[in-house]
Amino acid sequence: MPEALKTYVRIVDAFNRRVGRIVMYGVFVMMGILLYSSISKTMFLPSQWTLEMAQFVMAGYYLLGGAYSLQLDSHVRMDLLYGRWSPRTKAMVDVVTIFMLFVYLYFLLYGGISSTAYALKFGETSYSSWRPYMAPIKIIMVVGIALTFLQATSILIKDIAIARGRPIA
Template structure:
């Protein structure tokens, strides 16, 4: 593999590893929001913002952590035949089937950018009584999808290198 591709793989992997490890700690912030929700419902007036804020935080957690999950190969995979194949056969099949994931991510990215631009242009708010602006969560959504696209490209290059017998370490 050319050195530029190896550098790309290393940079994307390192960046997504850092983002993934930072985002994984946000579970404690979500827990704090939900704990406050329980406390406020029990002892005070219920907070209007807690449930929706937890949903927004979960969206960021899921989408920003998606690239890291791909990197760790911790996503769900049907292992009917895959587990019996050699690493090279797996890499060949993965290098071919990754184009379905590319297509899916491109459509998600196009829709996300369109939705984000609408939210920014018209000041879109949620329909809840709290009515927060939707642009921040949509921006996080687009960033997460983009990082997943970059990680998918990195995985494609690693699979291609393994398929031709020169794995990238």
């Protein structure tokens, strides 16, 4: 493999690992928001923002954590035959099937960029009574999809190297 591709893999893997490790703690932020929501509903006046904010935090959690999940190979996979194959056979099959992921991510990214541009241009807000601006969560969505696209490219490069018999260390 050319050194530039190895460098790309190292940089993307390291960056997504850091982002994923930081975003992992977002579940605690969401739990704190929901705990506050429960307490405020029973002891004080209910807050309008808590449920929607918890949804935004959860969306950021799984969108920004998607690349890390892909990197760790911890996503859901149908494993009827795949688990019995050699690493080289797995890599060859993954090289072919990852293009379906690229198509899916392309359309997600295209729609996300279009939706984010609309939210920024027109100051789009949610339809709830709280009415938060939608642009921040849409920006996070686009960043998460882009990071997943970069990680999928890194995995493709690693799978090609394994299929060729020269894995990237």
